[in-house]
Amino acid sequence: MKWEPYGSRGKLHVIKSIVEGREEFDEDIVQKIFMCALCEHCTEVCTTSINLDRFWEAARRYALEEGLLPPPAAYARESVLSFGDPFSMGPSNRMIWSEGLEEIIQDRINKPAEVAYFLGCHVGLNAQVHDIARSMVRILDYAGVDFTLLGDLETCCGAPLVWAGDPDSAPPVNGKNIEAMRKLGVRKIIFSCPSCITAWQSTYYQIHGKPVRDEFELLTPSQFIARLNDKGLLDYEEQPMVTVTFHDPCISARRLKTTKEPRDVIERIPGVYKVETVPSEQETRCCGSHALLNRIDPLLASQIAEMRLRDVSVTPATMVITECPRCIRAFDLARMTLGYNVELKDITQIVAGSLKPKDSGGQ
Amino acid sequence: MEINIQHLEDIVGADNVTDDSETCKAYSRDVSSLPKLAGQILDDQFDAVAQPVTVESLQKLVTYSGRRKIPLTIRGNGTSGWGGSIPTRGGICVSLTHMSRVLNLDDFGLTVTVEAGITWRELLIFLNRLGSTLPVYPSSATAATVGGFVASGGFGIGSARYGDISSQIVGVEAVLLNGKLVRVGNMVLTEPDQDAARAKSGTKWFMNWLERRGGTEEPDPMSYLIGTYGVFGIITKVTMKIIPRLQLLPFAVSFETIDDLVRASIQIISEAEPYHLRFLADNYTSKLRALTGLIFEDGKFILSGALLDTIFQNEESIETIKGITETNGGVVLDIERAQYHWDERLFPLRIKRLGPSLVPAEVLVPTAEIPSLLHDVRRKLGSSRFAVEGTMDKSGLSSFLVWILDDERKTVSYTIGWHRSFDIAALAKKHGGSPYAIALWNSMHAKEFYGEQLYEEFRALKKEIDPQNLTNTMKVFGGRVAAAWPSLILGFLGGFIGLSLALWIGPEILGASWLRDALLAQPVPFMPLPLIIFIALLGGLLGFSVIKFMSLKQAMTLVLPLLKTLGRVIGK
Numbered sequence A: 001m002k003w004e005p006y007g008s009r010g011k012l013h014v015i016k017s018i019v020e021g022r023e024e025f026d027e028d029i030v031q032k033i034f035m036c037a038l039c040e041h042c043t044e045v046c047t048t049s050i051n052l053d054r055f056w057e058a059a060r061r062y063a064l065e066e067g068l069l070p071p072p073a074a075y076a077r078e079s080v081l082s083f084g085d086p087f088s089m090g091p092s093n094r095m096i097w098s099e100g101l102e103e104i105i106q107d108r109i110n111k112p113a114e115v116a117y118f119l120g121c122h123v124g125l126n127a128q129v130h131d132i133a134r135s136m137v138r139i140l141d142y143a144g145v146d147f148t149l150l151g152d153l154e155t156c157c158g159a160p161l162v163w164a165g166d167p168d169s170a171p172p173v174n175g176k177n178i179e180a181m182r183k184l185g186v187r188k189i190i191f192s193c194p195s196c197i198t199a200w201q202s203t204y205y206q207i208h209g210k211p212v213r214d215e216f217e218l219l220t221p222s223q224f225i226a227r228l229n230d231k232g233l234l235d236y237e238e239q240p241m242v243t244v245t246f247h248d249p250c251i252s253a254r255r256l257k258t259t260k261e262p263r264d265v266i267e268r269i270p271g272v273y274k275v276e277t278v279p280s281e282q283e284t285r286c287c288g289s290h291a292l293l294n295r296i297d298p299l300l301a302s303q304i305a306e307m308r309l310r311d312v313s314v315t316p317a318t319m320v321i322t323e324c325p326r327c328i329r330a331f332d333l334a335r336m337t338l339g340y341n342v343e344l345k346d347i348t349q350i351v352a353g354s355l356k357p358k359d360s361g362g363q
Numbered sequence B: 001m002e003i004n005i006q007h008l009e010d011i012v013g014a015d016n017v018t019d020d021s022e023t024c025k026a027y028s029r030d031v032s033s034l035p036k037l038a039g040q041i042l043d044d045q046f047d048a049v050a051q052p053v054t055v056e057s058l059q060k061l062v063t064y065s066g067r068r069k070i071p072l073t074i075r076g077n078g079t080s081g082w083g084g085s086i087p088t089r090g091g092i093c094v095s096l097t098h099m100s101r102v103l104n105l106d107d108f109g110l111t112v113t114v115e116a117g118i119t120w121r122e123l124l125i126f127l128n129r130l131g132s133t134l135p136v137y138p139s140s141a142t143a144a145t146v147g148g149f150v151a152s153g154g155f156g157i158g159s160a161r162y163g164d165i166s167s168q169i170v171g172v173e174a175v176l177l178n179g180k181l182v183r184v185g186n187m188v189l190t191e192p193d194q195d196a197a198r199a200k201s202g203t204k205w206f207m208n209w210l211e212r213r214g215g216t217e218e219p220d221p222m223s224y225l226i227g228t229y230g231v232f233g234i235i236t237k238v239t240m241k242i243i244p245r246l247q248l249l250p251f252a253v254s255f256e257t258i259d260d261l262v263r264a265s266i267q268i269i270s271e272a273e274p275y276h277l278r279f280l281a282d283n284y285t286s287k288l289r290a291l292t293g294l295i296f297e298d299g300k301f302i303l304s305g306a307l308l309d310t311i312f313q314n315e316e317s318i319e320t321i322k323g324i325t326e327t328n329g330g331v332v333l334d335i336e337r338a339q340y341h342w343d344e345r346l347f348p349l350r351i352k353r354l355g356p357s358l359v360p361a362e363v364l365v366p367t368a369e370i371p372s373l374l375h376d377v378r379r380k381l382g383s384s385r386f387a388v389e390g391t392m393d394k395s396g397l398s399s400f401l402v403w404i405l406d407d408e409r410k411t412v413s414y415t416i417g418w419h420r421s422f423d424i425a426a427l428a429k430k431h432g433g434s435p436y437a438i439a440l441w442n443s444m445h446a447k448e449f450y451g452e453q454l455y456e457e458f459r460a461l462k463k464e465i466d467p468q469n470l471t472n473t474m475k476v477f478g479g480r481v482a483a484a485w486p487s488l489i490l491g492f493l494g495g496f497i498g499l500s501l502a503l504w505i506g507p508e509i510l511g512a513s514w515l516r517d518a519l520l521a522q523p524v525p526f527m528p529l530p531l532i533i534f535i536a537l538l539g540g541l542l543g544f545s546v547i548k549f550m551s552l553k554q555a556m557t558l559v560l561p562l563l564k565t566l567g568r569v570i571g572k
């Protein structure tokens, strides 16, 4: 990674040589193309405004066409196409997260409603981050929101297919989710994972030829929670003093531009004191786990996560809050390898954990 | 010259060297897209890239390559476009990007000491966390290294208030090209300082040398290392000033004419002391997609910048700027637009997509001369598409950057169009200016740029520490080109054909038929070749040698007028 051909400018030079017929599109360039988290940083800082991440996606597509897909990417692709998720777990595992919450969700699966919660494969299928879904559901229930879940009908949003060079297969896969939501009369969808939102935006456009906002409003948890706060639907309990920092997930900050809402949400919780990690917001650093990088080169992904945690380590924060299950999983590993004892929470977890119990005066 | 990779691995560590051709190719470029013709005078591909991580290994590398006569080229991140970091003789690229630690922060003395390979962005992130910032940094901060900007000298963000980068440097450590480690100025370092002993003896050597040349005061020893493009050594550490991160308040104002803008900018610099001041000419603002349709911005002359002071002072200065703008017939843009222009300070290449290539021409001129220079540039570039911007410095100078839009895919026309960049440097001279940077492509202006006396001192030091001109060859001092085979063959053919024709037609014109007969005689028995062929072969050899031993200056003097003439033909 330390050599320039792994950086965007170096890769562009190599690709230019390939286009000019001076070099071959081989495993070597494919390796470089996939050793990237598509974190949008190079697009953000490109002095010539080239949307480089879309360019890398196109290069991944070419790798697939040439039969040069790295095995972990090929596995993720096949897994989504056969099982509907990138972990080969299949729909039967989609409800394990809800154990103990039957009371809240029993009537909500596939129930017509205006608001839906789309968990995404990470939250829905990885025990390590199931609590994000449980927290989101608790918040919705607490605020009395009439919401629906797709349950085991939920399938992959298609993002891993784009990362594995197969964007054409993404619309039919996510099309099932879109249809299911449509049938339930949903208008607003909350996503635990920011990449699901961008995948929904592009697949919807590919299928229907119009922006998704014409039919659905796609929201991050903090965008939705901020609205609940504005309506006074969430009552918080004073927390034992804690200093936190918010890590902006790349996609939330650089593509969805949702950097204000999570900060507003955190600031509403009494006892929680927020400090900023530098760099943050649009200039945030990646957790290393996006775009299959954690599978293609786990060591590199972990080093990137460590670098981000080092940014945090010079702040007084003892807890990192973020809004993406992938970031949580990456930091969980990195704090172990770094020996850095920082707490990790998704924004839904800190909100759900700070709500005043209903029987003690909460709504 | 043969490069033994194993030796290099022993010196800088096995992970820190490569001779992979793709990697070498990537490092062989800087930010500009050179016409392929440049390959005719440069050996333009590295044979290996080394990324040393310690000063000691860097010293060893310099000594080793000196002994083996291996050319070295020093590279930060290759964000400059004046050829300073591209190879001219192949050899080894010494990339500094892995020496990138922050070594010391002195809150009281307000300095920071860093290794030269850190990028300005990373340094700013580090300082911002601690409530400080930098007085001056380049608008290429995202990728440019500290060493690269210090070695280039120049203006950046903050120059309106703090001048050029050289005035912010407190101390520099460098490995001179004879392998000695020197520290000039005041290096602020934290103990333990592993390089101290070597630095002491190296510095002593340097000071003695300066003493012998006539004293260590004049010229300032730092002037050998700042703004000299790495021709004397590799900068390894820099101590520079920092400032508190006070309130930063962006502003932007718009004018109908460049004269109004320049008048206002001179007053703003002296009365409001802004931190940064950048101008965009009408031909720049009309090309920025984000400004399309904005009545006070699209196609207007914009002056933007920021104030860096306390809230109280900033508010007062904003009023001053408003007053100055209005008296000069301008319009003050609202804070959102001002913020937009401030955020754009790191994106001067946005217009590239219209090219898709950009041929840059950057010069330094007295700010007051900007209107007349702009007028002349317009006349010179005629129908070419171009855009002008620049940064103002507190001393009354401005960088004046012309981006000529072109298309490198059209190889012939693109190559021909390059002469325009050099024409603009010549125009600047007429207006009391100079090229902005010397590096490789402007080395023919070096003597004038540095002043004759300093230039002579430079030559003396170069001769002392790099007599064979092995490192950053051709940069600043010019020198012999590395002619490629096609040019050599062309030289040979030129000499051969030219002399043949002269010998063929000459006697005819002079009416010397005896000479003609003599030239047609066959001097060598059994070889049916006339004398004229043998003489022409000598002409060919002469042509070959001329090209082989031509200096960069001579090559440019030969090629530029040719390109210019062709340019007239194709309207460029």
Ligand SMILES: Cc1cc2nc3c(=O)[nH]c(=O)nc-3n(C[C@H](O)[C@H](O)[C@H](O)COP(=O)(O)OP(=O)(O)OC[C@H]3O[C@@H](n4cnc5c(N)ncnc54)[C@H](O)[C@@H]3O)c2cc1C
Pocket: A047, B030, B031, B073, B074, B075, B076, B077, B078, B079, B080, B081, B083, B084, B085, B096, B116, B117, B137, B138, B139, B140, B141, B143, B144, B145, B146, B147, B148, B149, B150, B151, B152, B153, B154, B155, B156, B157, B229, B230, B231, B233, B234, B235, B236, B346, B347, B348, B349, B439, B472, B475
């Ligand atoms: C978008 C953009 C904006 C820019 N803005 C500015 C600006 O505001 N002001 C400005 O002056 N320039 C600017 N530049 C030009 C360029 O970025 C700067 O000169 C920059 O500082 C070069 O840094 P670098 O690390 O890329 O050095 P390189 O381009 O790699 O090298 C530049 C020169 O310095 C030498 N060098 C590099 N490192 C060392 C070292 N450690 N020791 C000795 N010599 C060394 C090289 O041999 C070469 O001669 C800009 C360029 C771009 C593309």
